[in-house]
Amino acid sequence: MNIDWQAFVLTAQLAGITTAILLVVATPLAWWLAHSQRPWVGWVEALVALPLVLPPTVMGFYLLLLFSPGGGPGAWWLTLTGQSLNFSFTGLVIASVIYSLPFATQPIQGAFLSVGRGVIEAGATLGASPLDRFFRLVLPLSRRGYLTAAVLVFAHTLGEFGVVLMIGGNIPGETRVVSVALYEAVETLNYGSAHTMAAILLGISFVVLLVVYGLNRRSSFRLGSGV
Template sequence: MSAEWESIFLSLRLAGLVTVMLLVIATPLAWWLARSRDPLRPVVEALTALPLVLPPTVLGFYLLILLNPQSPIGSFWREWTGGSLTFSFAGLVVASIVYSLPFAVQPLQTAFASVGRGQLEAATSLGAGPLDRFLHIVIPHSIRGYITAAVLSFSHTLGEFGIVLMMGGSIPGETRVVSIALFEAVETLDYDTAHTLAAGLILFAFVTLLAVFALNRRFPVHVR
């Protein structure tokens, strides 16, 4: 397998894993942000959205400090797994989750906020518990939010550069994702490879956006 294909498959593996984990993490957080009246909600909302305005290198720098083998978290990880969180695939997963979190939370928060309270109250009066209400009312009414969150999380993770370079460097088969391969191709004046990788990313971005728009047309917005 060529180095470029190895980078592509590594990127797809990273983006797929991060997307699944983000949907799991973002669901309860987005539900709380959409429904809670806690005074701390604006603070949590701002912290969640922080990666949208912070340079990736800033996040990468502090994650390096937080997760390095000498830190409490990094030391625990090394004792538990025998590996390091920095300059490893596991570190890329953690960094990507942090950096792409708002792309999963915000579409879900918007979708959850659109679910009518009347439907939930009616289900409660019929004896449905919180989990039943969420699984049978909230999720079916929030399919568009889940589709958007999944596509944005996957695409954003696939195109990350700054934070993956800071956290992972360029280790073939471990941290050299497609954005790093593209950067290195340009740096070494290998424009044929750079054009191929860049065109592939553009095509992927167009196809995924086309798919999400087509899927969203099949799931109409539910008005309260």
């Protein structure tokens, strides 16, 4: 039985980097979506949520064109670094960030909305600056949203297939993630390896969800008991 452990390491790196980037990128976006009164907020929300309903291969196809050296961001990146975004780990990261954006933005936006303006206004009356109010009040009260966002993004990136296959292809050690390795094992009738890789992914996903639900329950208990 041949298990591609290199694909597991690459997938974990991709999921970790994507999660870290999105927790930063989604924070100002979620804050703006939660509090902006602009009439076109709904358009931005729809655009952010588009990966939830758009087939992965469709998004992968358009990103493949966008990343191509022929023009746009792909040409700019090639000029800057001398490397193509397509079929590269950097391209996988950017594609994963775009594809997983709603999985980070929506939980954080919901957490910001649950804080309420009353808490923020109370901090303002006590003389706290906007940054102090955000870091001392909003962020601690939104930790469950951030935890949910981190888990959803990480788990979603682990299971990505259509987008990563379109953008990265199947280059061992560079773009070959677990979902692609699993697909190849099934295609070559190597069901033993496919079963093992699928079972490992299933176990990782279950453990991650178990930890998250446990932390959320503990957090809810502390809030309910006033700790």
